[in-house]
Each structure stands twice: as C-alpha cells, then as structure tokens.
Amino acid sequence: MSVRQQIIDYSKGDHLGLFWRLFAWRSRTASRRLRAVQTFFLNRSARRHGGYIGKDAAFAGRPMLPHGLHGIYISRYARIGADCCIYQNVTIGEVDRAAPQIRDHCLIGAGAVLVGGITVGDYAKIGAGAVVCFDVPAHATVVAQQPRVIVREEEP
Numbered sequence: 001m002s003v004r005q006q007i008i009d010y011s012k013g014d015h016l017g018l019f020w021r022l023f024a025w026r027s028r029t030a031s032r033r034l035r036a037v038q039t040f041f042l043n044r045s046a047r048r049h050g051g052y053i054g055k056d057a058a059f060a061g062r063p064m065l066p067h068g069l070h071g072i073y074i075s076r077y078a079r080i081g082a083d084c085c086i087y088q089n090v091t092i093g094e095v096d097r098a099a100p101q102i103r104d105h106c107l108i109g110a111g112a113v114l115v116g117g118i119t120v121g122d123y124a125k126i127g128a129g130a131v132v133c134f135d136v137p138a139h140a141t142v143v144a145q146q147p148r149v150i151v152r153e154e155e156p
Helices: 003-012 017-028 032-048
Strands: 091-093 113-115
C-alpha cells in the first residue's frame, strides 16, 4: 500500500490493517478462551467502524473495502473469495444458516443485499442497491430494478 493510500485511510478513520491481522490470527488460534477475547476485540473494532463481520465468516484473501467497514454486515456463515471489492452499506445475510458464497474477484456495489444460500461466480458484479436472492453466474452483472411509481396523488 502506498504512503498516500495509508494517509487517506488514517484520515478517514478506516485503517483496518490491524483488524484483518487480528481476524487472521483468530482463525489460527487453538485456545477457546483466547479466541473469545480476540472475538470481543474484533467486534468492538467492527462496531467502532460501523459494521459487523460474523465470527465464522471465511475470507480467501483480504477484501478491498474502499469506504472501510461502514455499514457492512457479513453473516457468520458467509464465504468471501480473494480480491473482492465491497462498498459501503452492503448486507451479506443468511436465511436458515445458509449464506452467500462469493467467489474470487467480485465487485459488490453500495447498498447491495445478498441473502440466502446463493453463489456469486468469479468476476461477477453486483450493482448498487441490488437485492440478490438467486445464483449469479461468473462474469455476470446484476443491477437493481428501475424504480416505478405505484401511487400517484392528484393535485388539489
């Protein structure tokens, strides 16, 4: 990471390097008590940054979070591939303990919601505000539906 990028991260309060090191260290810890202490500090750090990452969430590599952990919710059952880019206010949620499996090099736009036991293929793009509850094939792009007027009141 360049010095410029580190300064930008610190100025936004989004420096998560320590967070990811602690997250990786916790996954390798054998002691239940030490893992509980690490989970406590991880949750505290995530809450300070305005997000949540479940204790059993698995990451193949460190994801890119351009806006930090702001508003990001990742289920404890989720699996995230390497080099994924996740923007702010994204929800990767579960339904009956089934959470999304996101493959490598995916982009998830701001405010997107991925829910249920779905699979998002390699190099897939999820647009801002999209609600995804079905499998997304590799190299596909999913966008939110165009808004439409449901009720229109007449002017008096």
